[in-house]
Amino acid sequence: MATEKKARGGARGKLRAHFLENIGRVMDSDELRVVAENQSEWARRVRELRTEEGYQILTHNDRSELKPGQYLLETPKPQPAFERAISKETRAFVLDRNGFTCQMCGAVAGEAHPYDVTRKTRLHLGHVIDKSMGGTDDPANLRAICSVCNEGASNATLTRPDLQKLLIQVRRGTSQDQLAVLQWLIKKFPKQAAEWSTVKT
Known part of the structure; x- marks a missing residue:
């Protein structure tokens, strides 16, 4: 158990340092695997940096210009991390x-x-x-x-919901939740949002 925890901390520490040394640069999974010294669960360590330490490491789920397997840390300042409160x-x-x-x-x-x-x-x-x-x-x-x-x-x-189901869920949400969805979409698709705004005006 102690050996496993030490290995986890070592890989996470190396990944954290590498992200902080390369703020604003897109990195791919192969590069991060090498940094973690080929540890089999390197992706889990990256996720821990996001969920446990609060680093805003972006993926293709957050930005449209990122491809699957690409990662980007925009700022060195972490956000408040979530507690691991599952009993x-x-x-x-x-x-x-x-x-x-x-x-x-x-x-x-x-x-x-x-x-x-x-x-x-x-x-x-x-x-x-x-x-x-x-x-x-x-x-x-x-x-x-x-x-x-x-x-x-x-x-x-993973079975992804189709467009109609997604729209139904968004329509069911509160105005505040719908605005949060809009803000997230604008962040993920900044170029498209700018083009759409230009066309509308």
Whole structure:
């Protein structure tokens, strides 16, 4: 356990230092894997820098000009990080409720992973609505997710909502939530937003 924690801290520290030395520069997954000295869960360490330390490391989900597998740290100042407040009881309840099965790809805990047979499936808890978008640690907002899907290696297995379903959900939201969605879209698609604004005026 102590060795695992030391390895995790070492890889995360190296990644943190590398991001801070390269603020404003786009980096890809191959570069970050080398920085973390090929640690198998380097993507998880990057995610910890975001969720536990509050560094605003952007991906293609945040900016349209970034490609999948690219990362960008715009500012050295971290935002307040979320606390890891999920209890052991909640974790056990969610894993049991989900049948100890990844809710994205269907991999079962302890068995060889269907997309990476070199390792056994390890399950984590993931948020249905991310905490950065107002999600909570309530069991209703949690699901079992394997480390492969959690690292983004199997995003293609997630069923994405179609346009109509997305629009319905946005329309159901409060005006404040709709404005938050608009602000996020403008940040992700700044060029398109500027072009649209120019055409309208």
